[in-house]
Amino acid sequence: MFDITTLSAADTSIVELVGGDDAPLYDDKGQRLSITVYGPGTKIYQRAQSRQQNLLVDKIKKRGKMDQSAEEKLAEQAEFLAACTVSFNGFTYPPAEGIGGAALFRKAYEDPAIGFIAAQVSNHINDWANFTKSSGQS
Template identity: 80%
Template sequence: MFDITKLSANETSTVELVGGDDEPLYDDKGARLSITVYGPGTKVYQRAQARQQNLIMDKLKKRGRMDQSAEEKALEQAEFLAACTVSFNGFAYPPAKGLEGAAYFRKAYEDPTIGFIAAQVGAHIGDWANFTKSSAAS
């Protein structure tokens, strides 16, 4: 009998960043800039997703409908991505100097001038394939 747990998803994955022009981003030494994130199979991701869903339900209860501005959506997405981020690799976000952890990451994800980063991380984190271990048979 095949042990299905051999196909368990990895806890984290690394997103190699590209700029708004779809060109790979590198640091001053030529190393790729990237972000490591927790995936959908982790408790960290599941807690962040539950919090996001609870916020939506709270708005529905208060307003009776789900109307959200683009700014509100962007802030909620930034909060979710920050909660799921392990690290920024090869770069810093100076406007968040003095902040740490999720607060630091959230500040970067909220910045519309580098919104292409949040878009990439959001797309990456929502795809189970990015957290799937490669099969030796495939």
């Protein structure tokens, strides 16, 4: 019999960043800029997703509808992505100087001027293929 658990998803994956023009991003030493994230097979991701869904349900209960402002959507996405982020690799986010961890990640993901980063992380994190052991991404 085949042990299906040998196909388990990796806990983390690395998102190699590209700019708004789809060109790869590098630091001043020529290293790729990237972000390490937790994947959908982890409890961390599942808790973050559950929090996001609970917030949505609460809003529907309070307002009786699902209307959200652009700012609310951005904040919720930033919160989810920050909770699932392990690290920023090769770069800093100076506007959030003095803070770290999820608070730093959230500030960066909320910044519309670098919104292409949140979009990439969101697309990557929600694709199981990026966390398969055969993908070479982990």
